[in-house]
Amino acid sequence: MAPGVRNLWVWTLPTVALLGALWATPARSQPDAGASSAPGTLAGNIRITSKLAEQRMRFRLYPDIKPIAPPEEGQLREDEWANIVVYLKSTPALLEAQQSAPAEALEMVQLGETFIPHVLPVVKGSTVAFPNQDPIFHNVFSLSGTRSFDLGRYPKGESRSVDFDKSGVAPVFCHLHSDMSAVVLVLDNPYFAIPDAQGRYQIGNIPPGEYTVVAWHERSEEVEQRVTIRPGQSVELNITVPVEDDEDAGP
Numbered sequence: 001m002a003p004g005v006r007n008l009w010v011w012t013l014p015t016v017a018l019l020g021a022l023w024a025t026p027a028r029s030q031p032d033a034g035a036s037s038a039p040g041t042l043a044g045n046i047r048i049t050s051k052l053a054e055q056r057m058r059f060r061l062y063p064d065i066k067p068i069a070p071p072e073e074g075q076l077r078e079d080e081w082a083n084i085v086v087y088l089k090s091t092p093a094l095l096e097a098q099q100s101a102p103a104e105a106l107e108m109v110q111l112g113e114t115f116i117p118h119v120l121p122v123v124k125g126s127t128v129a130f131p132n133q134d135p136i137f138h139n140v141f142s143l144s145g146t147r148s149f150d151l152g153r154y155p156k157g158e159s160r161s162v163d164f165d166k167s168g169v170a171p172v173f174c175h176l177h178s179d180m181s182a183v184v185l186v187l188d189n190p191y192f193a194i195p196d197a198q199g200r201y202q203i204g205n206i207p208p209g210e211y212t213v214v215a216w217h218e219r220s221e222e223v224e225q226r227v228t229i230r231p232g233q234s235v236e237l238n239i240t241v242p243v244e245d246d247e248d249a250g251p
Contacts, residue, residue: 047199079197083218113177121185126186132155137153139153140174146170210228212226215239
């Protein structure tokens with residue numbers, strides 16, 4: 001074999017081997033876009049500090065109607081966690097989710113001269129019905145900047161509704177019963193939760209990102225904490241809510 005041909009053959013063999021190895025190497029897998037955007041979950045426990053016994057005097061106009069009994073002196077209200085709302089402050093991703101949130105049938109019932117539930121969190125744009133289940137007249141109203149309304153007097157079996165189109169806190173009262181009160185908390189997005197009877201809460205389907213978590217109670221300053229939600233992961237966040245005693249909170 002001629003020297004030039006032999007040199008070409010020697011150079012070509014490793015080149016062909018290298019090209020073959022490259023062709024045989026499997027292509028690198030591309031990142032799974034679905035995995036990187038998988039929603040996460042936020043969960044934890046709410047701890048309430050301070051005494052929460054009901055201490056206000058109640059003057060009854062209708063003694064034959066049995067009200068919901070307050071707890072004993074110094075006893076924690078079993079339903080106090082139901083008056084706490086844990087929610088995420090809005091971001092563009094959460095506001096986009098809010099636009100696709102399904103409409104719900106929401107109610108704040110008048111029963112036993114009490115609004116049930118006492119705290120009702122809703123998404124901005126929601127409609128809330130106020131059915132009267134007492135055998136007496138009620139007159140539901142609010143003077144808040146979030147939503148001012150007066151539904152007038154109406155008897156048992158009737159219901160009237162209010163649209164809440166602005167986020168914020170809307171205290172609710174009855175013109176005929178001064179000790180009746182409640183709160184409609186209007187939020188910008190549907191990422192909120194009410195703790196259960198053991199103080200446990202959970203918010204699911206959260207887009208990955210950085211968020212400010214707020215724990216709200218009508219007799220407490222808002223408690224804020226930062227949290228990072230990673231794709232497909234669950235984050236544990238425990239929150240302590242210092243709530244004023246009813247005695248200190250005033251009427």
